[in-house]
Amino acid sequence: MQSIQIQQYGGPEVLQRVAVAVPQPASGCVLVKMAYSGINFMDIHTRQGKYAQSRTYPVRLPCTLGMEGSGEVVAVGEGVTTLAVGDRVAWCIVWGSYAQYAVVPAWQAVKVPASLSLEMAAAAVFHGFTAHYLAHDVAQLKPGMTCLVHAASGGIGQLLIQLATRAGAQVFATTSTPDKVRVAEQRGASLAVLYEGGRFVDVIRQATQGRGVDVVFDSIGLVTLRDSFRATRNRGLVINYGNVSGSVRDLDPLELGESGSLFLTRPRLADHLRSAQEIGRRAKDIFAALIDGSLQIHIAARYTLDQVEDAHEALELRQMVGKPILVLE
Numbered sequence: 001m002q003s004i005q006i007q008q009y010g011g012p013e014v015l016q017r018v019a020v021a022v023p024q025p026a027s028g029c030v031l032v033k034m035a036y037s038g039i040n041f042m043d044i045h046t047r048q049g050k051y052a053q054s055r056t057y058p059v060r061l062p063c064t065l066g067m068e069g070s071g072e073v074v075a076v077g078e079g080v081t082t083l084a085v086g087d088r089v090a091w092c093i094v095w096g097s098y099a100q101y102a103v104v105p106a107w108q109a110v111k112v113p114a115s116l117s118l119e120m121a122a123a124a125v126f127h128g129f130t131a132h133y134l135a136h137d138v139a140q141l142k143p144g145m146t147c148l149v150h151a152a153s154g155g156i157g158q159l160l161i162q163l164a165t166r167a168g169a170q171v172f173a174t175t176s177t178p179d180k181v182r183v184a185e186q187r188g189a190s191l192a193v194l195y196e197g198g199r200f201v202d203v204i205r206q207a208t209q210g211r212g213v214d215v216v217f218d219s220i221g222l223v224t225l226r227d228s229f230r231a232t233r234n235r236g237l238v239i240n241y242g243n244v245s246g247s248v249r250d251l252d253p254l255e256l257g258e259s260g261s262l263f264l265t266r267p268r269l270a271d272h273l274r275s276a277q278e279i280g281r282r283a284k285d286i287f288a289a290l291i292d293g294s295l296q297i298h299i300a301a302r303y304t305l306d307q308v309e310d311a312h313e314a315l316e317l318r319q320m321v322g323k324p325i326l327v328l329e
């Protein structure tokens with residue numbers, strides 16, 4: 001089978017198309033004939049070596065890239081009782097989805113309802129589950145709350161706006177271009193603005209009568225985190241769930257006090273998908289909302305295995321609006 005591997009960490013040039021044997025499903029796992037893989041920024045962080053020392057996301061070289069996908073079960077390993085050959089499934093946080101076949105632990109795979117396409121399921125799992133736990137478990141958004149979503153036109157950003165709006169919160173959004181501002185507004189942001197080197201804070205403060213928002217969702221990190229503090233209300237919550245611009249490494253906890261006794265958290269998806277029940281609960285919510293049309297995912301672009309390098313470059317150059325997909329069937 002064909003797969004995309006990295007043998008060393010680095011830029012898009014380290015992505016290699018490699019022919020390998022179709023794997024066998026280990027005990028407790030299923031073998032899936034892949035239909036689609038999602039492409040996301042974490043694949044870029046993985047390729048760059050940012051998880052080389054991670055305990056939550058241990059990556060060992062050589063590694064078949066990609067950590068989310070969908071397809072059809074073609075073989076089951078010993079002890080698997082929840083899935084059978086022919087089932088349509090989707091999953092995330094299992095490496096190896098940039099390939100024609102993948103081995104997936106059965107407890108991490110969810111069945112895809114007949115009325116949902118495998119493409120949409122692949123697009124929904126990683127980003128959908130992330131937006132779900134951030135909005136509902138970490139932020140615990142409720143009617144009357146206010147929040148700010150950075151990188152609002154990105155894969156998770158668009159979903160966060162929609163889930164927050166559905167929960168009854170008022171959503172403010174930031175992004176980098178006027179076109180992306182329009183996308184954030186279309187998804188439901190009541191006010192979307194450009195970052196403008198941190199000047200968005202004044203706009204957000206003004207729009208909240210000087211108070212600041214209850215919650216900030218910050219996936220950008222280094223460039224925005226301290227401005228996120230300034231945009232947050234007294235005793236509010238800053239959720240730094242990504243670091244696309246780099247990590248803040250010089251943060252003194254005193255800064256949180258000086259910013260208004262803020263709460264800062266750096267949560268991870270793996271800690272919010274700890275059992276088949278938890279995965280199933282999030283999948284049920286996200287899939288149902290996609291099927292009834294109350295949640296929309298925009299497929300930003302479709303790529304083949306030969307075009308993965310282009311996909312990574314486009315993500316890094318901030319050209320992607322929505323969710324990029326790798327077509328494998």
Ligand SMILES: NC(=O)c1ccc[n+]([C@@H]2O[C@H](COP(=O)([O-])OP(=O)(O)OC[C@H]3O[C@@H](n4cnc5c(N)ncnc54)[C@H](OP(=O)(O)O)[C@@H]3O)[C@@H](O)[C@H]2O)c1
Pocket residue numbers: 039040041042045126127130151152153154155156157174175176177180219220241242243244245267268269270315316317318319320322
């Ligand atoms: N903690 C978790 O559980 C969790 C789970 C999933 C993903 N993540 C993290 O969330 C982040 C976003 O992932 P994603 O896949 O949804 O990506 P994405 O938001 O679709 O794409 C990244 C966006 O970030 C913005 N950006 C700002 N500064 C940037 C820079 N220096 N370089 C590149 N982009 C920049 C761009 O939007 P603008 O042009 O609008 O600024 C870009 O479109 C990643 O760090 C990922 O690892 C965390």
